[in-house]
Amino acid sequence: MSRLVSAVRAHLLLPVLVVVVIVVGGSLGARLPNDPLPTCGYDSCPKSDLKKLNIHLVPHTHDDVGWLKTVDQYYFGGRMNIQVAGVQYIIDSVVDALQHDPTRKFIYVETAYLWKWWVHQSEERKEIMKKLVNEGRLEIIGGAWSMNDEAVTHYHSIIDQFTWGFRRLNDTFGSCARPKIGWQIDPFGHSREQASIFAQLGFDGMFFARLDYQDKSKRLQTKTGEFIWKGSPSLGNAANLFTSVLYNFYSAPAGFCFDILCQDTEPIVDDLDSPEYNIASKVDKFLKYAKLQATSYKTNNIILTMGEDFNYLYAGMWYTNMDKLIRYINEINGTNFNAFYSTPSCYTKAVNEANLTWSSKTDDFFPYASDPHSFWTGYFTSRPTLKFFERMGNSFLQIVKQLLVLTNQPDLDELELFREAMGIMQHHDAITGTEKQHVAADYARILHYNMKNGEKLASKALRKLSLKKDIVEPATFHSCLLLNISSCEHTTHNTTFVVTLYNPTSQPLTTYVRLPVQDHFYQVLDHSGKEIVTQIVPIPTAVLNIPGRSSEAKAELLFQAVATPALGYQSFYVSQKPNELKKVENGTTTPDEQTIDGEFYKVSIDSEGKVVVKSLKKDNEKVFKQSFHYYEGMQGNNRVYINRSSGAYIFRPKYNYTKNVSETSTYKIYKGAIVEEIHQVLSSWISQVIRIYKGKDYVEFDWLVGPIPIEDNIGKEIITKYSSNLNNNAEFLTDSNGREMLKRKLNYRPTWNITLQEKVSGNYYPITTKISIQDANTNETFSVLIDRAQGGSSLNNGEIELMLHRRLLSDDAFGVSEPLNEFAFGEGLVVRGQHYVVNGNLQNADETLLQEKELAFQSAVSPWVFITPVSQSFEKWNECYKMRSEGLVKSLPRNVRILTLEPWKDGEVLLRLEHFFEKNESKQYSVSVDIDIKELFRGFVVHSVRETTLGGNQWIEDLQRLKWQLESNEVIKAEVSSEKSESTINDKIIKHFKPMEIRTFVVKLSLETTT
Known part of the structure; x- marks a missing residue:
């Protein structure tokens, strides 16, 4: 019998009186009746023992905000035949269990579910929850509305959903619910920008579970599973974050899952008279596991995640067994272990107090592979229409x-x-x-419903902004959510309508408006009554035939909206010319019109059906080609990873290798005063429009893919390829969540020597x-x-290749249990999207970079078209409605923009300003600038400005983060920079912005009064 088993048995044979005292007193470290209540945060953390291995048991549940079941099905416990999960019962059960012993702790992550639970509780129940939060026994970790993905989410939406989660928590529970730790245990790879955001939110650390199996193996062997992640080379220390890789994914050790879902685990039985008695063997097994895990980490602290997906439906099972585990580990004489309930923040504090030095990381954790043949890079493209809809929603x-x-x-x-x-849409x-x-259909339902409600808010606001005098029935401003398939009932079924273009960016915007119309001529008048140039272009046949499209529109009306004010709008009066029916042209394919031309590019189609683009720039006379191809999707049985x-x-x-979609193509050319287009058809399921706009330094590729044919029983993954003669030496650049760029290299990882068996998917990035490439010799660049x-x-x-669409016939056996075979309107899914291609040169990079950044940001926050059907004349409309409005007193500097402007609390607004150039990226724009917030908004008086952390939940002056030291002896203060030059002089409120800084303010303002 081992020493441990002997000690346990001896302990259990003590007099009954002693046993009773132990049971009543609870586990070691329990609060005695007269002890003061613990406080939240680090003050509520259990005391570590410097001479023992401290085992931090972290009870948790991972509650997906939709996955196999919808959000409501998960919350209410519906469809149990799909998955046994009911979040409302989990939270109920945990709240009950925590009240039985003050040493028990629990962490909760998804604010979406917590809030859904909260609003249905009695006042008595709410007070219990508040008490648990205030005592640090129920700790909020992460705190966003959902645990967001990190690959395909845009930083704008990430920040938004953390801000809103924090707002709910702050308003409900106060400062004790302010998260300190990022808890990204389930996303499929991790971005550097996410780490930067966490640091700017004021977090002290981040924990995650999924990283490449080779990377994890090396880190555990070398004790580098915990490190300082340098989240931004531009922001320096302000973006550095302590990061910990969890040892056992986010599960409990094998044999120690005490949930009703864990059918292969035996409970801990400490009754000596029971034939099921197993306490000695259980403790022995647990401590062997703890010692093994400890060999992979640097301090005498280890974190054990005691939970799993939708665990704690009956929390009592978990806590009863963990209580025993903690008690018997700690009360055995001579033990070298100290076990207790803990949280990720308490663990982080204990590790920090060890005062060790740490390695660092400057890249990210993409792509993620769980085995040699399983690279989680397909979801970068999966469900492309939902991805686009989410982007529309953010705008x-x-x-x-x-x-x-x-x-x-x-x-x-x-x-x-x-x-x-x-916030739900950001979920992983x-x-x-x-x-x-x-x-997926339910996600689309949720978003569509709320966009329609948003349309009502926007219409009411536009009426208030634009009305010059009271009208009995003021106009309604409609959105056209189907412009992506050239469909809008308000422009198609009305002969006269007003187009109101709202510009959410911080600069005056000149852009093109495309509206689906019937086959007529139209007149367009701007806000001054001046007629502007228009062009009618036919809608491609493939678009007309998209399944589910019911519009009568056969053409698009095109005009240029010049200098729409920043945070403002301008309106255009559109009327059909009477008795002037326009027959849509068939296009031109005569020998003298085989190309479309612009100031910067010339485009043609070669004999193989490839698009040939020639740059006409003097400093960059390059040629590139564009073509479509597909990969055949592997179909295996998934029983072993090679299959x-x-x-x-x-x-x-x-x-x-890829296969060609077609060896030839047909096309038509359309030319006009505004745009020249090639309408190309490569097959019955792939076509595109290539456009050159007058004066625009890019080529637009408007592609249409689907329904992808599967009659041959082959799943297909469709790509577009842009090929040039640039020598990029196997290196390229990709953005990180829409923000800073990261260098990638084929078959290479910066932190370990990778072995790749999947040469294609193992080199795919989100x-x-x-995405950009650069010629190593000429400094010429090519971006999409x-x-x-x-x-x-x-x-x-x-070459640059991008995956557009996927249709597959086998499941990959990672839980969904469905092949990715999307249907819409009874047919395979059709996807339409745009790419913008730009050639440049680093020697003249400033304006090219600015254009690329503005185009990229417009994919997240794009100008919005509102349509108002009217019956009155232009003069009458102009008499009643203001047709142009400006929101800013003057434009911001070209390298700074308003990232967020929203109603906040108590009549205040939340303002977030962003410097969007990286350090040393541009001679002209990578410079610091000053902004006078006092003189920012037209028509408003700014009374006060107070800065918060990025998430709007803590005043910047109150922020204190843990300090860390790198192995290079560099001390990481990990604070938001305090080197900002601020001033309030001569009634100005000047804020200083350095490259890549995002600063958040609560602003008190009121409408100007006129005398």
Whole structure:
């Protein structure tokens, strides 16, 4: 019998009286009746023992905000035949269990569910919850509306959903609910920008579970599973974050899951008279595991995640067994272990107090592979229409928030629900496309419902902004949510209408408006009554035939909207010319018109059906080609990883080469005063429009893919490829969540020597807005800007490829249990999207970079078209409505923009300003600038400005973060920079912005009064 077992048995044979005292007193460290109540945060953490191995048991549940079941099905416990899960019962059960012993702790992450639970509770129940939070026994970790994905989410939406989660927590529980730790245990790879955001939120650390299996193996062997992540080379220490890789994913050790879902685990039985007695063997097994885990980490602290997906439906099972485990570990004489209930923040504090030095990391954790043939790079593209819809949702949410501020409206219920819908969309099984089909449909339902409510708010605000005098029936401003398929009932079924273009950006915007119309001539008048140039272009036949499209529009009316004011709008009066029916042209294919031309590019089609683009720039006379191809998706049985299938998560092509969609193509050319277009058809399921706009330094590729044919029983993954003769030496750049760029290199990882068996998918990366290559010798650059997240790479010299659409016939066996085979209107899904291609040169990079950044940001916050059907004349409309409005007193500097402007609390607004150039990126724009917030908004008086942390939940002067030291002896203070030059002089409120800084302010303002 081992020494441990002997000690346990001896302990259990003590007099009954002693046993009773132990049971009543609870586990070691329990609060005695007269002890003061513990406080929240680090003050509520158990005391570590410097001479023992401290075992931090962290009870937790991971509650997906939709995945196999919808959000409501998960919360209320519906569809138990799909998955046994009911979040309302989990929270109820945990609250009950925590009250039985003051040493017990629990962490909760998803504010979406916590809030849903909260609003249905009695006042008595709410007070119990508040007490648990205030005592640090129920700790909020992460705190966002959902645990967001990190690959395909845009930083704008990430920040938004953390801000709203924090707002709910702050308003409900106060400062004790302010999260200190990022808890990203389930996303499928991790971005550097996420680490930077966490640091700027004021977090002290981040924990995650998924990283490449080779990377994890090395880190555990070398004790580098904990490190300082340098989240931004531009922000320096302000973006550095302590990061910990969890040892056992986010599960309990094998044999120690005490949940009703864990059917293979035996409970801990300490009754000596029972034939099921097992306390000695259980403790022995547990401590062996703890010692093994400890060999992979540097301090005498280890964290054990005691939970799993939707665990704690009956929390008593967990706590009863963990109570025993803690008690018997700690009360055995001579033990070298100290076990206790803990939280990730308490663990972080204990590790910090060890005063060790730490290695650092400057790249990210993409792509993530769980085995040699399972690269989780397919979800970078999966469900591309949902990804685009989410991007539309973000654009419209920002516009609605801005309009409510500009019209001095308070926070409204409809706006809150819209914020929450967008928070749900960021979940790592929502925007990723890794959910069941019926769940994807529910996500779309939630977003559509709230966008329609947002439309009502926007219409009301625009009426208030534009009305010059009282009208019995003021106009309604409609959105056209189907412009992506050239459909809008308000422009098609009305002969006269007003177009109101709202510009949510911080600069005057000149852009093109495209509106689906019937086959007529139209007159367009601007706000001054001047007729502007228009062009009618036919809608491609493939678009007309998209399944589910019911519009009568056969053409698009095109005109240029010049200098729409920043945070403002301008309106255009559109009327059909009477008796002037226009027959849509058939296009031109005569020998003298085989190309479309502009100031910067010339485009043609070669004999193989490839698009040939020649740059006409003097400093960059390059040629590139564009073409479509597909990978065959691997179909295996998934029983071993060598038979892994391509699926919703996994991209695994059957071959390392692509097949051509077509060897030839047909096309038509259309030319006009505004745009020249090539309408190209490559097959019955792939076509595109290539456009050159007058005066614009980019080529637009408007592609249409689907329904992808599967009659041959082959799943297909469709890519577009841009090929040039640039020598990029197997290196390329991709953005990180739409923000800073990261260098990638084929078959290479910066932190370990990788062995790749999947040469294609193992080199795929998430592209949120931009991918670029650069010639190593000539400094010429080539960039592609995209309208939604996609997977991409540069697998061959001079090439960029982006995956557009996927249709697969096998599941990849990572939980969804459905192949990624989307249908819409009874047919395979059709996807339409845009790429913007730009050639440049680093020697003249400033304006090219600025254009690329503005185009990239417009994929997240784009100008919005509102349509108002009218019957009155232009003069009458202009008499009643203001047709142009400006929200800013003057434009911001070109390198700074308003990231957030929204109603906040008590009549205040939340303002977030961003410097969007990286350090040393541009000679002209990578410089610090000053902004006078006092003179920012037209029509408002600014009374006060107070800065908060990035999430708007803590005053910046109150922020204190833990300090860390790198192995290089560099001390990481990990604080938001205090080197900002601020002033309040001569009635000005000047704020200083350095490259890549995002600063958040609560602003008190009121409408100007006129005398």
